[in-house]
Amino acid sequence: MGIMGNLILLAAETAKHGFGINFDILETNLINLVIIISALVYFGRGFLGKTLSERRAKIETAIQEAEQRKRQAAAALADQQQKLAQAQAEAARIRSEAETRAQAAREAVLAQAKEDVERLKASAVQDLNTQQEKIINEVRQRIAGMAIQQAESQLRSGLSQQTQQQLIDRSIATIGAN
Secondary structure, three states: OOHHHHHHHHHHHHHHHOOOOOOOHHHHHHHHHHHHHHHHHHHHHHHHHHHHHHHHHHHHHHHHHHHHHHHHHHHHHHHHHHHHHHHHHHHHHHHHHHHHHHHHHHHHHHHHHHHHHHHHHHHHHHHHHHHHHHHHHHHHHHHHHHHHHHHHHHHHHHOOHHHHHHHHHHHHHHHHHO
């Protein structure tokens, strides 16, 4: 039974009893509810349909916007991951270059240190040789000086007057022969 059927029934009921106040709460509430629901369905159908279609359009727009933001976020994530990979590759290259430079610097320092050690050794050997020659010269001079002193002292004490005279005569004779 439709709305129209209920209205007809209501009209028939009213015609049968006439207009008046009905004190039966259950019967009156039911009739009132049927009238209100029928009126709402008849008049509210367009309004409710319009509201639901607007709501549906808003939800579809929100879903499309969310999907667009998702695609943008995925593109941004891929871009950032690519940048991260590039940064990691650059960091590895810089680290490798730094290790190469450090190795070259280490080798240069070791070579310089080796050269300095060799130079110090050569300088020490030269200083040692110079000191050795100096000491040898001093020893020779002292030995020569001591030998001269000893020879003079032996000559003074060991030569008699007559031996000294003979040495002088021989020296004169040797000079005269030349």
